[in-house]
Amino acid sequence: MRLLVIEDNRQLVANLFEYFEARGHVLDAAPDGATGLHLATSQAYDALVVDWMLPRMDGAEVLRRLRQQHHCETPAIMLTARDELPDKIAGFRAGADDYLTKPFDLPELEIRLEALLLRAHGRAQRKVLQVEDLVLDLSTLEARRGGRLLHLYPACRKLLETLMRASPAAVSRGELEYSLWGDEPPEGDLLRSHVYELRRVVDGPFERKLIQTLPRVGYRLAAVAGERLDG
Template identity: 80%
Template sequence: MRLLVIEDNRQLVANLFDYFEARGHVLDVAPDGITGLHLAVCQPYDAIILDWMLPRMEGPEVLRRLRAEHASEVPVIMLTARDELPDKITGFRAGADDYLTKPFALPELEVRLEALLLRARGRNPRRRLQVADLVLDLATLEAQRGGQVLHLYPACRKLLEVLMRASPGAVTRQQLEFALWGDDLPDGDLLRSHVYELRRSVDGPFAQKLVHTLPRVGYRLAAADPAPEADHGR
């Protein structure tokens, strides 16, 4: 499993790393909610371990934004000392798949994560996204169109994943910028450059164009463009 741990308790994080890495799992850690949301949006994880009480953004808000704004279906288990029923209801309504109260046994957490992964694989056993003849394998991160492998930079691959998850809906510039950089935006319009590279790889050799610009809104990836496009670099 590749796990994201969003937790500010250093001792708990150390215990999680010792336990899960010894069993061959790979872990990333975020010490606050905003960093955790950024990693969850930008990197592929099998599951997320999310604390409730976090600096900068609390766990339920991280989860709400992950589900509502980024359409992520990654399994999430919430860790918290809150064991009252109203708190559990709040966690599940925010989008949690499971809820584990502190203190807990690490083997129980592992078993719960395994159960979440089995259910998730049942929802999407092939772990791939497809729009028209464009396919993105979420396990290998390989993109193909018409059977032809597309060579994408990491930033372009992330943009492609976000657009494909939302397809045929629109994704705003702000959502794409957050997916790439979180709240630490670079100087200049780097998004425009990345979209240009993505469009060149995905659409360049093909007659049917899939990446569409929505002026003053953002972009969409779909087999049909609903409106005339403006500047193709934006």
Template identity: 80%
Template structure:
């Protein structure tokens, strides 16, 4: 994780560097709001730790410009001694993703940053999955192949999404079963039946077969490099 710390307290910055660099993260620091805004808009960071009271430009104004003038969606957690509700409202309305009141424990800041990163990753997930001429729209759940709509049962659609998210990597049988049924898969080889139905829809009418069986491993969706794909 690459972090930008915009904070004028040198002791706090030193503690943050010691703690996060020891855990393999990379940090840059800015001692004032103007410098912090410049770094935030010219460098790529996974998250920003932003103090409220800063020289030259205060934290909420840095955040407002970052969001409104530069259109940045980078996760930001604000650090401040202000713990009154009106202050928190100002911070969130300026565009903060989270708010941590000083003094704080470094492990708490770490887990909050990890949570922000996880949510940001989810927001950035692809909306339309594509492999060759196969598409799956995650918003509408519409699947098409070469522009033709595919009619899929819910279980087959879930299988397709799981395989396409991982493509071209393989997905094990256990991972597919967990995606369909959680920790309680049904008796018998229901997965094989669903893969067979998915193949009929996705590959049946088309010359290029995308669903491939990997013996003793699982399945994947990818453009074949040689020969036809194995059958389920």
């Protein structure tokens, strides 16, 4: 099991690492909500362990953005000292799959995580996005067009997923940058470079172009006739 722990209590994080790594699990940690959101959307995890009270972005907002903006369905359990019923309701509504109040026993957290994974695997998570003859398998991360395997590096694959989920609607440059880098985009116009590479792989070998540039708006992925527009 690969876990992302989004928690600012260093001692608790150390305890979690010691316990779970001794049982063969792999853990990453984020000390604040913004970092946690970035890791959760840029890397693959089996489950998330999310504290509520976090610097930069609280755990409820992290889950809300994961579910609503990034369509991330990774199972998540919220750890918090907030044990009132309204808090629990708010946590579940934000996107938590389970809710465990502090203090807690580590074996209980482990069994709850195992239960989350069993339920997730039982939902037949193999999912496929398709626009025209372009197919992205979210379970294998394979992209194909006309049956031909497309070789995409991770940033391009993330852009493709974002565009395919929205298709045929437009996606703003800001939304695409956020999907790649969260609240901390790099200097320069790296998005343009990534779109250029994505377009080279997805559209270059094919007569029918799919990736469109919308001036002063962003991009969209939909079938169009004619020449490819410049990025």
